[in-house]
Amino acid sequence: MRTRDENKEQAIRQKAIKMIVDEGFDGLSMQKLAKAAGVSPATIYIYFKDRDDLILQLWIGEMKKMVDAVLKNFDPDASFEEGMRVQWMNRARFLVENPMSMHFMEQVKYSPYHNVSLTKIDSHFKEVMGKFVQNAIRRKELMKLPFEVYWSVAFAPLYQLVKTHISGRGLHGSPEKFELDEKTMNLTLKLVIKALKP
Known part of the structure; x- marks a missing residue:
């Protein structure tokens, strides 16, 4: 061998x-x-083993890198606002530094590989994020929502900002280059937290 x-x-x-x-x-x-x-x-x-195994192993590897990045200095017992701030900063940093990884994971999400990939998500990550959300709901810092609604409001704005940053172009053909900075991220995060409060 x-x-x-x-x-x-x-x-x-x-x-x-x-x-x-x-x-x-x-x-x-x-x-x-x-x-x-x-x-x-x-x-x-x-x-x-084969092409399908390669694609799945690629996704597992990239997801592990992202999970490690997202969990850096993250405390599920922190306030909802602080926990979201850490997650946003960590996610943004990872995605901006690894645009190829972001695009690859997006392609898997909208492919036949998606359902299999979901079964491979790190259980520790799911537990930590579940605890964070449950703590925030219990403390009345977050309204109880279906997962898809929560995720869409909590993180989709960040992902769109990152994609726009990586493309280097503003929306609607704006000639000005868009750069995601901390001020823009904090402004958007403030709006997101406001939208998710009970």
Whole structure:
């Protein structure tokens, strides 16, 4: 059995994510990926069972990185406002520093891989976020909402700001370059928290 090489595995992962972001899932073939990563097609199968396993393992790896970033200095017992501030800063930093990861995870979200990927979300992350939300509801800092409504109000504005920042263009064809700064993020977060209060 051939040994695993961490550098080769990382090259395969990075090239596969880029290929999926640039060309979609249909543009990912093991042959093309091997060439792009500078390895033989057989090398890919040392690390991944097949194409579907590769895509799922990529998602698990990128999600783990994001979870680690989001949980940095995050306390589920903090006030809702403070906990949201830490999450927003952590999420924004990770997404701005890893735009390829963000685009890849978005593509998975709207693909047949989404349902399988949901079963792989870190249970610790779900527990921490669940505790944070329940604490905020109990303290009457957050109204009780269906999860999808909560998430859409709590985080979709941040994700849209990050996407606009990464594109470098304002909305509606504005010639001015849009940059997400702390002032804009704090203003938006203030509006989000106001909207979520009971």
